[in-house]
Amino acid sequence: MNGLASTRWKSEQAHGHWLGLIDQAILAAETAELELSRQGGSDPSQQRKASGSYYTPADVAGHFWDLFFRHHRICDLNSLLTFISSTELVEPSAGSGMFVFSFLKKAALLGATPESLANLRFHVVDINLAALRFFSENLREIERALGVGFDGIGPDQSDFLEWVNTSAFTNVVFVGNPPFVANPRGARWRNLYADFVEAMLSYRGIKGVSLIVPLSVCFSRDYADLRAAVRTAGMGISASSYDNIPDYLFKAGKPDSTNTNRANSQRCTILNLGGPDPMLREASPLLSWLTAERPTLLSTVPTFRPFSNDDPSGQIPRPASDALADYMHDASDARPFRTFLSKIGKPVFSVGGVARNYIGIRDYEAAGAGCIPIKTHSEEERGLVLQILSSKLFYDYWRTYGDGFHVTVDLIERFPVTDTLARRLESNVNLARQVWACRGSFAKEKLNSGRVIRSYDFRAAFEKA
Ligand SMILES: C[S@@+](CC[C@H](N)C(=O)[O-])C[C@H]1O[C@@H](n2cnc3c(N)ncnc32)[C@H](O)[C@@H]1O
Structure with a gap:
């Protein structure tokens, strides 16, 4: 092996090692979800439901980042590094850190080395200290194994609704899967996820929002005002929606008898706000798939169709066909x-x-x-x-x-x-x-x-x- 070939071989080995470490962290985050989601409250059996702790499966998180990168037109290492250098990523309810690790994986697959991500700034917020400790330990494992420090990835135990009032960053892009928890009667919104979205939209330094939220955000009258706030936020809108029959995105929690909440079989929307085109309005049909089709579904960009900002329904439609989109x-x-x-x-x-x-x-x-x-x-x-x-x-x-x-x-x-x-x-x-x-x-x-x-x-x- 000549010098050049040997250098390339070493660098491929190093890249494989880095990817392997991330995969381990993703697996650990996915495996620990049930245990962690029960910790942090006074009554463990109720904690999961009360805090909406239904963590995102790895394949869904990967799909989320595929759509995020597409939305922000990050298609190669250069565009990724440019994006990172001008963005503060904030995960409001990070749990075991699935979104952080799957972001690292997506970046690594674009060719990012650990060193090239030294400038990455990722605020990892959650109310649950046990989950954040678990996340930090996993991140430290990667740092130790590679001899690098991700100093810009910072866990922060906070209530996100307080965090937004006490922090003042600029160019913030919020990402993740906020808690889906029914609010008490008389609250501003029926569900806590809407408080999170509203708080993000009101954040002074906002540059984008990318979240997995319940499908109700698209059509329910309860969230008509939230949709109006989304439409008038001056950001591009891209939404893909996922049915819960026959398969569903959130597989976690099924065997757990304490799970009386249907969050695990929620119909969801991945909402991407922001990106380079503030006029963008696009949405997918309501996607449904067989379990055997799941890998294909989650590795494919759905068909997006444009919709009008003045759509008289006031909804974020789920355009089912080109014929219907043209007709409307x-x-x-x-x-x-x-x-x-x-x-x-x-x-x-x-x-x-x-x-x-x-x-x-x-x-x-x-x-x-x-x-x-x-x-x-x-x-x-x-x-x-x-x-x-x-x-x-x-x-x-x-x-x-x-x-x-x-x-x-x-x-x-x-x-x-x-x-x-x-x-x-x-x-x-x-x-x-x-x-x-x-x-x-x-x-x-x-x-x-x-x-x-x-x-x-x-x-x-x-x-x-
Ligand atoms: C749906 S889980 C999402 C976890 C992780 N983002 C994922 O998708 O795997 C919701 C998370 O929100 C956290 N949480 C609930 N209320 C919160 C609040 N007010 N502020 C911050 N985190 C909160 C829970 O502890 C839980 O980890």
């Missing part, structure tokens, strides 16, 4: 669906109150929970309304703006019907009449609490119309 783009002057409906008369059919793969249309039987009666002024309008509710476009609209489960009156009534769409469907009213007349051939039945529920799946009927 041209729908500002459209008539709301409600103007095609009548308030009086006998319902012509009803719509199932929950959906999964299609919007179920039912014969109207009686008023009651679980279905939405639809009334129209004429048979022509019935044909038009039937086509809209059975269309792929409306299904995608529901996937984009709904909670992924319920079909609500509000959602139906707000659907914008453009003139072009109305004209096209009006020319199909004869087809709609025929389809309705032989609806039995589209029937699907399922048992619900001992009752047979029959609904019509008209997707195929109007597919080509």
Whole structure:
């Protein structure tokens, strides 16, 4: 081996060693999560739930950083070092430090050596001293093994909501997975994560926010004001959202019988605010995947589609298709669906109150929970309304703006019907009449609490119309 080859070999060995040490720290952080999450409170069995200590699995943290690097356009060692030299990273609720170690891994994979990260400034805040001690010990192991010091990575035992009021850094990017904990009645927000986000947005030296938060941040009325604050913060917005069926992001805690909180199967959104383009508005569909598809899902950038800052829903949509995103783009002057409906008369059919793969249309039987009666002024309008509710476009609209489960009156009534769409469907009213007349051939039945529920799946009927 000549001198050059020998130097390269040594440097590859050193890089492999550095990556191996980080992997060990990641594994340790993931393994310790259950034990650590119970420490720090007076009653260990309640501590986990009370502090929202559901730590992030390593594969999810890796995915988080992939999206973060993409958002900040960090694509090589140079851009990484430039970013680091002008940023204070702050983890408000660091737990065992998964985000710090997985950041180091992402940086190492871009070619960063421990020495090149000497300027990295990472404030590692948590209220739980045991978790921070564990984190510091793991970091020290790496430092000892490599003979380097990460002096800018500083653990800080604090309540984050106090930390924001007592620190004054500039160019701060907040990262991580804040606690999801129900707040007491009468609190400003229903859930503590929203207090964290609001505190970050109000921080004077803010440059960005990248968090894993509950999906409710995208659509719930409870967080409409929080979304308004996000939209007006003058930062680019990128959001990817994750369902909890059949697989879910947070696998931790499942075997633990004390876990009455569904945080482990939460539907989540990875929200990235900031980055070089303050006008950016992009979001993924609500992603769902089989367990076997998890590695692919978490190593792939989801399909992001643009959305409008003035989206009338006030939501962060989850655009389900290009067709729907394009349609919404041209729908500002459209008539709301409600103007095609009548308030009086006998319902012509009803719509199932929950959906999964299609919007179920039912014969109207009686008023009651679980279905939405639809009334129209004429048979022509019935044909038009039937086509809209059975269309792929409306299904995608529901996937984009709904909670992924319920079909609500509000959602139906707000659907914008453009003139072009109305004209096209009006020319199909004869087809709609025929389809309705032989609806039995589209029937699907399922048992619900001992009752047979029959609904019509008209997707195929109007597919080509
Ligand atoms: C969802 S865990 C996240 C841990 C880690 N970031 C991860 O994803 O693996 C939430 C963490 O928030 C911490 N925590 C709860 N309330 C806090 C507060 N007011 N200030 C700082 N940390 C808090 C808990 O101790 C816990 O470690």
